[in-house]
Amino acid sequence: MSNxxxxxxxxxxxxxxxxxxxxxxxxxxxxxxxxxxxLACYYYQYKYGKMNRAYLMKYLxxxxxxxxxxxxxxxxxxxxxAASVYFVVHLSVDxxxxxKEQPSLQRGLAFxxxxxxxxxxxxxxxxxxxxxxxxxxxxxxxxxxxxLGIWITPYCVVAAGxxxxxxxxxxxxxxxxxxxxxxxFLLGAAILALLYVTNHVPNxxxxxxxxxxxxxxxxxxHYYRRFQENRPLxxxxxxxxxxxxxxxxxxxxxxRAMPRALNVEYFPSQIFPYKTQNHGNVLAYLFSPGFxxxxxxxxxxxxxxxxxxxxxxxxxxx
Numbered sequence: 001m002s003n004x005x006x007x008x009x010x011x012x013x014x015x016x017x018x019x020x021x022x023x024x025x026x027x028x029x030x031x032x033x034x035x036x037x038x039l040a041c042y043y044y045q046y047k048y049g050k051m052n053r054a055y056l057m058k059y060l061x062x063x064x065x066x067x068x069x070x071x072x073x074x075x076x077x078x079x080x081x082a083a084s085v086y087f088v089v090h091l092s093v094d095x096x097x098x099x100k101e102q103p104s105l106q107r108g109l110a111f112x113x114x115x116x117x118x119x120x121x122x123x124x125x126x127x128x129x130x131x132x133x134x135x136x137x138x139x140x141x142x143x144x145x146x147x148l149g150i151w152i153t154p155y156c157v158v159a160a161g162x163x164x165x166x167x168x169x170x171x172x173x174x175x176x177x178x179x180x181x182x183x184x185f186l187l188g189a190a191i192l193a194l195l196y197v198t199n200h201v202p203n204x205x206x207x208x209x210x211x212x213x214x215x216x217x218x219x220x221x222h223y224y225r226r227f228q229e230n231r232p233l234x235x236x237x238x239x240x241x242x243x244x245x246x247x248x249x250x251x252x253x254x255x256r257a258m259p260r261a262l263n264v265e266y267f268p269s270q271i272f273p274y275k276t277q278n279h280g281n282v283l284a285y286l287f288s289p290g291f292x293x294x295x296x297x298x299x300x301x302x303x304x305x306x307x308x309x310x311x312x313x314x315x316x317x318x
Contacts, residue, residue, distance in 0.1 A: 006222060023206060026208075030292075038299045062301040081127075094215065106174070123152055251287075
């Protein structure tokens with residue numbers, strides 16, 4: 001299986017999921033598969049000896065920073081927006097890592113149009129409200145309005161166009177060649193722009209689902225392919241994934257099926273100002289949407305590589 005076919009398989013899996021799932025089911029898939037993804041990451045960090053004392057100290061510091069910071073300054077809108085937008089950056093650097101490409105300024109410029117348009121769509125989709133207008137002639141009509149007072153996607157599309165010009169100028173005058181991953185991100189930006197100009201922008205559950213579920217599937221397909229020729233290693237990998245997801249799905253099933261089991265005092269309403277049927281279950285600290293995005297930030301921090309900062313370099317390191 002080539003790298004390109006690997007991505008096509010992941011895209012196919014995600015497309016099938018989004019066609020079959022409702023927006024709320026998409027969010028549930030993001031959360032359940034996400035906690036499995038996080039657990040798998042921690043497991044392999046432990047397995048390969050990365051969980052030393054320094055790691056644990058950094059993890060505790062990150063835990064205080066992420067959870068403490070949100071408790072002091074709670075804003076669910078900003079939390080979901082920041083987690084969703086940064087996931088695109090996380091996806092980009094991980095894709096480069098899987099393909100053994102070093103980040104560089106050229107690759108950052110190729111990625112920027114996609115990031116900008118996606119960011120605009122996510123912000124406008126999350127910070128949306130509706131105004132109900134009585135016409136006097138027909139039934140009342142509802143119109144979408146931005147809670148922020150301004151739609152930012154048009155400005156992001158313009159900024160993406162400027163970033164595209166900067167990218168084309170860079171590869172023209174460097175000179176350099178357009179790389180495969182550059183093409184992927186530029187095509188992604190073109191698709192998002194097309195959805196915008198044709199007024200077919202999906203809601204944020206589907207926008208997030210496309211990016212996040214693609215990221216999960218990319219990792220699983222990639223490592224299955226990597227271990228494919230080594231049967232013992234491949235079987236061990238499959239067993240690890242089956243055990244990890246058996247644990248996660250069992251916990252998630254318990255969380256959804258028995259909402260009042262293991263009842264605990266939940267965070268006050270000003271932290272996460274909504275109630276769910278699973279409000280009292282201790283597993284809400286793992287699987288409720290608000291807490292899931294906090295654990296997502298923990299994943300970002302525990303997988304950050306210094307080489308990811310290479311987007312600010314004009315040249316690759318040899």
